[in-house]
Amino acid sequence: MIRLKESENLGRKIRQDDLEDLGAPTWTLLREAIVRQRTGEALELMEYERQGLKRVHDYRAGVMALGVTYIADMFGEEEVPKCWRAVSESAMKATVPTGLDPLEETEACQVRQRQHQGLGMIIEEEDRYVLVCDPCGSGGKLRREGIGGVTKKAYPWSWYQTGIPYYCVHCSVMWEILCIEQQGYPLRINVLTDDINEPCYNYFYKKPELIPDKFYTRLRMEKPKE
Amino acid sequence: MAIKQRNAGAVEGGAGNTNVVKETMLADVVYMPKWDAMLEAVIAGHKRIDEALDLAGEARLGHHNIIQGVTVQGTAQIPTYIADQYGEEYVGKFWRWMLLEPIKEFLDKKYSIEEMLWLDAEDLRLYDVSNIVVKEETERFVLTYDTNGIPQRQRNPQICGVTKQAWPWSWGKTGMPYSCAELAVKWEILPTELQGYPIRINLISEAPDGSDTYLYYKKPELIPEEYFTRIGMRKTIF
Numbered sequence: 144m145i146r147l148k149e150s151e152n153l154g155r156k157i158r159q160d161d162l163e164d165l166g167a168p169t170w171t172l173l174r175e176a177i178v179r180q181r182t183g184e185a186l187e188l189m190e191y192e193r194q195g196l197k198r199v200h201d202y203r204a205g206v207m208a209l210g211v212t213y214i215a216d217m218f219g220e221e222e223v224p225k226c227w228r229a230v231s232e233s234a235m236k237a238t239v240p241t242g243l244d245p246l247e248e249t250e251a252c253q254v255r256q257r258q259h260q261g262l263g264m265i266i267e268e269e270d271r272y273v274l275v276c277d278p279c280g281s282g283g284k285l286r287r288e289g290i291g292g293v294t295k296k297a298y299p300w301s302w303y304q305t306g307i308p309y310y311c312v313h314c315s316v317m318w319e320i321l322c323i324e325q326q327g328y329p330l331r332i333n334v335l336t337d338d339i340n341e342p343c344y345n346y347f348y349k350k351p352e353l354i355p356d357k358f359y360t361r362l363r364m365e366k367p368k369e
Numbered sequence: 370m371a372i373k374q375r376n377a378g379a380v381e382g383g384a385g386n387t388n389v390v391k392e393t394m395l396a397d398v399v400y401m402p403k404w405d406a407m408l409e410a411v412i413a414g415h416k417r418i419d420e421a422l423d424l425a426g427e428a429r430l431g432h433h434n435i436i437q438g439v440t441v442q443g444t445a446q447i448p449t450y451i452a453d454q455y456g457e458e459y460v461g462k463f464w465r466w467m468l469l470e471p472i473k474e475f476l477d478k479k480y481s482i483e484e485m486l487w488l489d490a491e492d493l494r495l496y497d498v499s500n501i502v503v504k505e506e507t508e509r510f511v512l513t514y515d516t517n518g519i520p521q522r523q524r525n526p527q528i529c530g531v532t533k534q535a536w537p538w539s540w541g542k543t544g545m546p547y548s549c550a551e552l553a554v555k556w557e558i559l560p561t562e563l564q565g566y567p568i569r570i571n572l573i574s575e576a577p578d579g580s581d582t583y584l585y586y587k588k589p590e591l592i593p594e595e596y597f598t599r600i601g602m603r604k605t606i607f
Contacts, residue, residue, distance in 0.1 A: 150487070152478060157487050165490035166501030166514075170429045177411060177421045185411045185421075192495075193404055196432045199495045203440030206551075209467045210447035218455060225454075230446040257403075258435035 145172060147191055156191055169195070197260045204259075204281045208291030208310035215292055215309050223309045224300040227316040235321045239330060249274055249347045252331060256280055263342075270353045274331075277342035282311040286339050299363040307335060311343075320362055327351065327367045332358050404428060433497050441496070445529035448547035452530050460547045461538040464554040472559045476568075482585045485569065486510060489583060500580075510585040516574055524577035537601035542575070549573050553600060561602050565589065570596050 145167070146159045158165070169192045176185035214222050243251060249265055249272040256263050261280025266273040278284045285291055286308050293308050294301040300315045301307040311333075319329040328351035334344040348354045359366040403424050410421035448460045480488070486503055493501050493514055500515045516524060529546045532539040538553045539545035549571075557567040566589035572582040586592045589606045597604040 150484065152480065152484060153488075157491060159483075159487055160490075162486070162503040162505060162510075165486065165503045166494070168494055168497075170425065173425055174422060177418060177425065180414050180418070182411060182414060186408070189404070189407065189411065189425075195491060195495045196436065199492065200432075200436055200440055203436065203444050206444040206467070207440065207447055210444070210451070210463065213463045213466055214447075214451065217459070222454075226447065226450050229450050229454075230443065254431075255435065255439075258431045 147187060155194075156187075158191075193260075200259065200280075201284065204285060204310070205290050208282075208285050208308065211309040211312070212292035220292075220294060220296070220309070221298075223312050224298075224316050224320075227313040228321070231313065231317045232321060235317055236325065239322055240326045241330065245347045245349050246272055248272075248330065249345075252345055252347075259284075270349055272347040272349070274345040274347070275342045276345065279343045282308055282314065283343045285310055299361070302333075302335070302361050304335070304337070306337060311335060315362070319358075320364070323359070323362070323364055328354055329358065429497075436496065442528055445525075445546065445548040448550070449528070449530035452547055457530075457532060457534065457547070458536070460532075460550055461536055461554065464538065464551050465559070468551070468555045468559060472555055473563065476560060476564055482510060482587065485585055486512065489569070508587055508591045510587075512583040512585070513580050515580055516578060537599075540571075540573070540599045541601075544575060545573065557596070558600050558602070561597065561600065565606050566592055566604075567596065567600075 144161050145164050147156055148159050149155070150157050150159065158169070160167070169188055173185060173188040173192065176182075176188055211223050211226055214226055241248065241251075246267075252274050253263060253265060256274070256276055256279065259280025261276050261278060261283065263274055263276040263279075266275060276283055278287055291308050291310050293306045294312075295305060297303040297305050300312055300320065302315060314333040318331045318333060322328065322330040328348075330347075332346040332348075332354070334346065346358075354366065356366050407421055407424035407428060410417040410424055413421075448463060451463055452460050489512060490501055490503060493512075498514045501512065502514070503510060503512045505511075524546055529548050531547065532543050532545045532550075535541045535543055536550075538550045538558060540553055552571040552573070556569045556571060560566065560568045570584040570586075570592070572584065574581050584596075592604065592606075594604045
């Protein structure tokens with residue numbers, strides 16, 4: 144028997160099924176409830192699964208954040224971008240250029256935000272699309288919760304800012320530095336303010352030539368001549 | 370698609386503060402998973418069953434992709450990077466550094482075996498692991514599952530490195546994925562140091578396509594000595 148019930152010790156609902164039912168995917172139970180039009184049960188299972196997925200996601204993101212924090216603490220924070228380069232370079236080489244136009248690129252990023260259970264919106268401006276992540280479902284959320292270390296010094300890979308989470312350095316390495324190396328311009332530009340409660344901004348310029356020089360120089364890189 | 374005018378100039382660094390054209394709310398554009406749309410379809414009942422099922426499928430796929438493709442992969446790659454760059458002894462040190470305080474808090478909760486089974490089955494379901502089977506035996510509960518989902522990703526040698534030497538945190542084995550060391554440190558080594566016995570015993574398949582098993586002994590004194598010695602410790606509860 145399936146029993147989704149409150150657990151006092153855990154402080155939340157959890158499936159307290161008979162042993163033979165513990166392996167049944169909640170997705171399967173949800174589909175059954177939808178088909179049989181047991182609306183209350185379906186809604187309860189949906190929320191249970193959504194919260195569980197968020198918990199798993201956040202735990203895994205935390206492991207990554209703490210992994211690079213450990214590297215920084217033990218071996219120096221200059222090692223952090225090297226780690227992100229090592230773990231993302233082959234994937235970026237395989238996928239960049241993506242072949243998407245800037246709006247599609249913005250929407251693809253928004254899909255990833257949604258999968259991270261982050262909140263955000265797209266704003267179109269004259270020269271670019273802006274994805275406002277409030278918070279970003281991975282790094283922004285970790286930052287607000289104080290999980291993982293932050294840069295003590297200003298580096299090109301931290302956009303010459305201190306206080307940038309080591310986790311968020313992957314945005315600089317993946318979406319800016321590696322992309323400039325591969326295709327001459329960043330796939331997206333990331334702006335983090337000093338206020339952790341502010342959103343993270345992702346800029347997707349409509350044409351590479353519209354990207355201001357400052358977004359190259361802050362990485363100690365040069366914008367290609369037109 | 371709902372388009373709303375937005376107050377100009379609210380975004381830092383815009384090319385021109387009067388050039389905001391439109392704002393599109395997240396829920397209005399193409400994305401997955403669409404939890405809010407699914408919610409509406411489920412509430413609508415018989416009129417939108419197919420839509421609700423499609424959305425549930427998309428949501429499952431969307432979360433599977435991000436959890437397996439990004440976060441699980443990342444948590445396998447980073448210990449691998451640590452091993453490759455600084456030496457694999459640091460993999461065990463990293464997991465200990467990361468897990469000591471959380472496992473102290475976990476032990477303070479004094480979860481029962483039943484609660485552990487609920488938690489672990491829930492975790493495995495969320496990782497889309499298949500064929501989860503839980504059985505009760507005289508002295509213990511046994512949970513088995515196929516090594517797909519998270520284990521499969523972490524058993525991919527392109528993503529996750531494996532131990533070159535035998536360590537207590539690799540259960541004295543070579544060829545164990547660095548990411549699996551988390552299980553040895555979290556559920557066996559640290560609990561044994563802190564309370565004298567492991568929370569659960571992890572029998573990780575040496576074959577990437579085999580089955581993994583977790584053992585939960587009903588009393589600490591029933592745990593065989595071998596499950597202490599393989600993590601470099603001694604049984605003290607008889």
